[in-house]
Protein backbone atom coordinates (compact mmCIF):
# COMPACT_ATOMS: atom_id res chain seq x y z
CA UNK A 1 0.00 0.00 0.00
CA UNK A 2 1.17 3.52 -0.82
CA UNK A 3 2.56 5.35 2.20
CA UNK A 4 3.20 9.08 1.86
CA UNK A 5 6.54 10.60 2.87
CA UNK A 6 6.96 13.27 5.55
CA UNK A 7 7.70 16.71 4.08
CA UNK A 8 11.01 18.43 4.72
CA UNK A 9 10.77 21.28 7.24
CA UNK A 10 11.44 23.74 4.36
CA UNK A 11 8.51 22.36 2.34
CA UNK A 12 6.27 22.44 5.43
CA UNK A 13 7.22 26.07 6.10
CA UNK A 14 6.23 27.01 2.56
CA UNK A 15 2.77 25.51 3.06
CA UNK A 16 2.30 27.16 6.45
CA UNK A 17 3.35 30.51 5.00
CA UNK A 18 0.17 30.52 2.89
CA UNK A 19 -1.99 28.39 5.19
CA UNK A 20 -0.82 28.94 8.79
CA UNK A 21 -3.63 26.76 10.19
CA UNK A 22 -3.31 23.86 7.76
CA UNK A 23 -2.93 20.38 9.27
CA UNK A 24 -1.56 17.19 7.74
CA UNK A 25 -4.46 15.44 6.02
CA UNK A 26 -4.15 12.11 7.85
CA UNK A 27 -4.26 13.91 11.22
CA UNK A 28 -7.42 15.75 10.16
CA UNK A 29 -8.97 12.41 9.21
CA UNK A 30 -8.16 10.81 12.54
CA UNK A 31 -9.39 13.71 14.70
CA UNK A 32 -12.57 14.30 12.66
CA UNK A 33 -13.39 10.59 12.85
CA UNK A 34 -12.87 10.58 16.65
CA UNK A 35 -15.20 13.54 17.10
CA UNK A 36 -17.88 12.12 14.79
CA UNK A 37 -17.77 8.77 16.54
CA UNK A 38 -18.43 10.55 19.85
CA UNK A 39 -21.48 12.08 18.16
CA UNK A 40 -22.73 8.57 17.32
CA UNK A 41 -21.65 8.63 13.68
CA UNK A 42 -20.46 5.09 13.00
CA UNK A 43 -19.43 3.11 9.95
CA UNK A 44 -22.73 1.22 10.17
CA UNK A 45 -25.10 4.18 10.46
CA UNK A 46 -23.37 6.81 8.27
CA UNK A 47 -23.19 7.36 4.53
CA UNK A 48 -20.24 9.41 3.29
CA UNK A 49 -20.40 11.86 0.39
CA UNK A 50 -17.94 14.35 -1.04
CA UNK A 51 -18.05 17.60 -2.92
CA UNK A 52 -14.41 17.75 -4.00
CA UNK A 53 -12.78 18.12 -7.42
CA UNK A 54 -12.56 14.69 -9.12
CA UNK A 55 -8.79 15.16 -9.56
CA UNK A 56 -7.37 11.79 -8.44
CA UNK A 57 -4.89 13.39 -6.05
CA UNK A 58 -7.73 14.58 -3.80
CA UNK A 59 -8.65 11.05 -2.82
CA UNK A 60 -5.63 10.82 -0.52
CA UNK A 61 -5.63 14.25 1.10
CA UNK A 62 -7.77 13.03 3.98
CA UNK A 63 -8.70 9.49 2.90
CA UNK A 64 -11.94 9.22 4.90
CA UNK A 65 -12.91 6.26 2.73
CA UNK A 66 -10.92 3.90 4.98
CA UNK A 67 -13.27 4.67 7.90
CA UNK A 68 -16.58 5.47 6.24
CA UNK A 69 -16.55 3.16 3.25
CA UNK A 70 -18.03 3.91 -0.15
CA UNK A 71 -18.20 7.49 -1.33
CA UNK A 72 -21.13 9.21 -3.02
CA UNK A 73 -19.44 11.93 -5.13
CA UNK A 74 -21.67 15.02 -5.36
CA UNK A 75 -19.23 17.21 -7.26
CA UNK A 76 -17.79 17.83 -10.66
CA UNK A 77 -14.93 20.09 -11.72
CA UNK A 78 -13.45 22.24 -8.97
CA UNK A 79 -15.54 20.52 -6.26
CA UNK A 80 -18.78 22.30 -7.17
CA UNK A 81 -21.75 20.01 -6.36
CA UNK A 82 -22.96 19.74 -9.95
CA UNK A 83 -25.09 16.68 -9.17
CA UNK A 84 -27.41 19.25 -7.61
CA UNK A 85 -30.70 18.65 -5.82
CA UNK A 86 -31.24 15.33 -7.61
CA UNK A 87 -27.76 14.18 -6.62
CA UNK A 88 -28.35 15.06 -2.98
CA UNK A 89 -31.75 13.33 -3.03
CA UNK A 90 -30.18 10.16 -4.40
CA UNK A 91 -27.35 10.33 -1.84
CA UNK A 92 -29.69 10.92 1.10
CA UNK A 93 -32.10 8.20 -0.02
CA UNK A 94 -29.26 5.69 0.42
CA UNK A 95 -28.73 6.68 4.06
CA UNK A 96 -28.91 3.75 6.52
CA UNK A 97 -32.22 3.55 8.42
CA UNK A 98 -32.30 6.22 11.14
CA UNK A 99 -28.71 6.98 10.17
CA UNK A 100 -26.58 9.98 9.28
CA UNK A 101 -24.88 11.66 6.36
CA UNK A 102 -21.33 13.01 6.37
CA UNK A 103 -20.22 15.38 3.61
CA UNK A 104 -16.67 16.54 3.01
CA UNK A 105 -16.60 19.60 0.73
CA UNK A 106 -13.49 21.42 -0.41
CA UNK A 107 -11.75 23.41 -3.08
CA UNK A 108 -8.12 22.51 -3.70
CA UNK A 109 -4.75 23.99 -4.62
CA UNK A 110 -1.31 22.55 -5.23
CA UNK A 111 1.91 23.89 -3.81
CA UNK A 112 5.28 22.65 -5.00
CA UNK A 113 8.58 22.21 -3.13
CA UNK A 114 9.67 25.71 -4.13
CA UNK A 115 6.56 27.18 -2.54
CA UNK A 116 4.90 28.03 -5.84
CA UNK A 117 1.12 27.96 -5.66
CA UNK A 118 -1.05 26.24 -8.24
CA UNK A 119 1.35 23.59 -9.56
CA UNK A 120 2.65 20.25 -8.40
CA UNK A 121 4.63 17.34 -9.78
CA UNK A 122 2.51 14.19 -9.85
CA UNK A 123 3.69 10.62 -9.56
CA UNK A 124 5.31 9.35 -12.75
CA UNK A 125 5.60 12.86 -14.22
CA UNK A 126 8.46 15.33 -14.46
CA UNK A 127 6.42 18.29 -15.69
CA UNK A 128 4.32 20.35 -13.27
CA UNK A 129 0.57 20.48 -13.83
CA UNK A 130 -1.94 23.12 -12.68
CA UNK A 131 -3.87 22.22 -9.53
CA UNK A 132 -6.82 22.91 -9.44
CA UNK A 133 -6.66 22.63 -13.23
CA UNK A 134 -10.29 23.69 -13.73
CA UNK A 135 -10.15 26.88 -11.64
CA UNK A 136 -6.67 27.90 -12.79
CA UNK A 137 -7.43 27.26 -16.47
CA UNK A 138 -10.56 29.43 -16.18
CA UNK A 139 -8.60 32.18 -14.44
CA UNK A 140 -5.69 32.06 -16.90
CA UNK A 141 -8.06 32.26 -19.82
CA UNK A 142 -9.59 35.45 -18.45
CA UNK A 143 -6.09 36.89 -18.30
CA UNK A 144 -5.81 36.20 -22.03
CA UNK A 145 -7.41 39.02 -24.07
CA UNK A 146 -8.13 36.84 -27.11
CA UNK A 147 -10.03 34.35 -24.97
CA UNK A 148 -12.16 37.11 -23.47
CA UNK A 149 -13.54 38.03 -26.87
CA UNK A 150 -14.16 34.42 -27.94
CA UNK A 151 -15.67 33.09 -24.70
CA UNK A 152 -19.27 33.49 -25.86
CA UNK A 153 -18.68 31.67 -29.13
CA UNK A 154 -18.12 28.23 -27.62
CA UNK A 155 -21.72 27.12 -27.22
CA UNK A 156 -21.25 24.10 -29.43
CA UNK A 157 -18.70 22.56 -27.09
CA UNK A 158 -19.60 19.94 -24.51
CA UNK A 159 -17.90 21.48 -21.48
CA UNK A 160 -20.74 22.65 -19.27
CA UNK A 161 -18.99 22.36 -15.91
CA UNK A 162 -16.00 24.37 -17.07
CA UNK A 163 -18.30 27.04 -18.50
CA UNK A 164 -19.90 27.32 -15.07
CA UNK A 165 -16.45 27.62 -13.47
CA UNK A 166 -15.69 30.45 -15.92
CA UNK A 167 -18.87 32.25 -14.84
CA UNK A 168 -17.85 32.02 -11.18
CA UNK A 169 -14.35 33.29 -11.88
CA UNK A 170 -15.61 36.10 -14.11
CA UNK A 171 -17.90 37.37 -11.34
CA UNK A 172 -15.03 37.51 -8.85
CA UNK A 173 -12.31 38.57 -11.28
CA UNK A 174 -11.78 42.10 -9.84
CA UNK A 175 -11.23 40.64 -6.36
CA UNK A 176 -8.94 37.85 -7.62
CA UNK A 177 -6.76 40.11 -9.75
CA UNK A 178 -6.49 42.71 -6.96
CA UNK A 179 -5.24 40.08 -4.52
CA UNK A 180 -1.50 39.86 -3.68
CA UNK A 181 -1.94 36.08 -4.16
CA UNK A 182 -4.54 35.65 -6.92
CA UNK A 183 -4.47 31.82 -6.84
CA UNK A 184 -5.10 31.82 -3.09
CA UNK A 185 -8.08 34.13 -3.54
CA UNK A 186 -9.27 32.02 -6.48
CA UNK A 187 -9.29 28.95 -4.23
CA UNK A 188 -11.26 30.84 -1.56
CA UNK A 189 -13.77 32.01 -4.17
CA UNK A 190 -14.36 28.44 -5.36
CA UNK A 191 -14.67 27.25 -1.74
CA UNK A 192 -17.34 29.87 -1.01
CA UNK A 193 -19.35 28.79 -4.06
CA UNK A 194 -19.10 25.10 -3.08
CA UNK A 195 -20.31 25.84 0.47
CA UNK A 196 -23.17 28.00 -0.76
CA UNK A 197 -24.30 25.35 -3.25
CA UNK A 198 -24.05 22.53 -0.70
CA UNK A 199 -26.43 24.44 1.56
CA UNK A 200 -28.70 25.00 -1.45
CA UNK A 201 -29.04 21.34 -2.43
CA UNK A 202 -29.91 20.19 1.11
CA UNK A 203 -33.72 20.49 1.51
CA UNK A 204 -34.74 22.91 4.28
CA UNK A 205 -36.96 20.20 5.78
CA UNK A 206 -34.41 17.36 5.54
CA UNK A 207 -35.02 15.08 8.51
CA UNK A 208 -31.72 13.73 9.81
CA UNK A 209 -28.24 14.64 10.97
CA UNK A 210 -25.67 15.76 8.42
CA UNK A 211 -22.05 16.30 9.41
CA UNK A 212 -20.41 18.95 7.24
CA UNK A 213 -16.65 19.30 7.02
CA UNK A 214 -15.49 22.07 4.70
CA UNK A 215 -12.07 23.37 3.81
CA UNK A 216 -9.22 23.58 1.35
CA UNK A 217 -7.32 20.51 0.22
CA UNK A 218 -3.65 21.42 -0.16
CA UNK A 219 -1.97 19.05 -2.59
CA UNK A 220 1.78 18.53 -2.40
CA UNK A 221 4.15 17.15 -5.01
CA UNK A 222 4.34 13.39 -5.49
CA UNK A 223 4.63 10.97 -2.58
CA UNK A 224 4.40 13.58 0.20
CA UNK A 225 1.65 13.96 2.80
CA UNK A 226 -1.05 16.43 1.77
CA UNK A 227 -2.51 19.12 4.03
CA UNK A 228 -6.02 20.32 4.81
CA UNK A 229 -7.24 23.69 6.05
CA UNK A 230 -10.59 23.22 7.74
CA UNK A 231 -13.07 26.09 7.61
CA UNK A 232 -16.34 24.48 8.73
CA UNK A 233 -17.13 21.50 10.92
CA UNK A 234 -20.62 21.01 12.26
CA UNK A 235 -23.62 18.73 12.42
CA UNK A 236 -26.87 20.14 11.14
CA UNK A 237 -30.42 18.87 11.34
CA UNK A 238 -32.40 21.05 8.93
CA UNK A 239 -35.87 19.91 10.02
CA UNK A 240 -35.23 20.46 13.74
CA UNK A 241 -33.18 23.59 12.96
CA UNK A 242 -30.49 22.19 15.23
CA UNK A 243 -26.78 22.73 14.78
CA UNK A 244 -23.80 21.41 16.72
CA UNK A 245 -20.69 23.41 16.00
CA UNK A 246 -17.64 21.13 16.24
CA UNK A 247 -14.97 23.61 15.19
CA UNK A 248 -13.69 24.22 18.70
CA UNK A 249 -13.51 20.47 19.41
CA UNK A 250 -11.46 19.96 16.26
CA UNK A 251 -9.19 22.92 16.95
CA UNK A 252 -8.57 21.66 20.50
CA UNK A 253 -7.70 18.22 19.13
CA UNK A 254 -5.18 19.80 16.75
CA UNK A 255 -3.72 22.01 19.50
CA UNK A 256 -3.04 18.90 21.61
CA UNK A 257 -0.90 17.57 18.76
CA UNK A 258 1.12 20.73 18.16
Ligand SMILES: [Zn+2]
Pocket residue numbers: 053054055077078079108131132133134135
Ligand atom coordinates in the same frame (compact mmCIF):
# COMPACT_ATOMS: atom_id res chain seq x y z
ZN1 LIG B 1 -9.36 20.42 -9.52
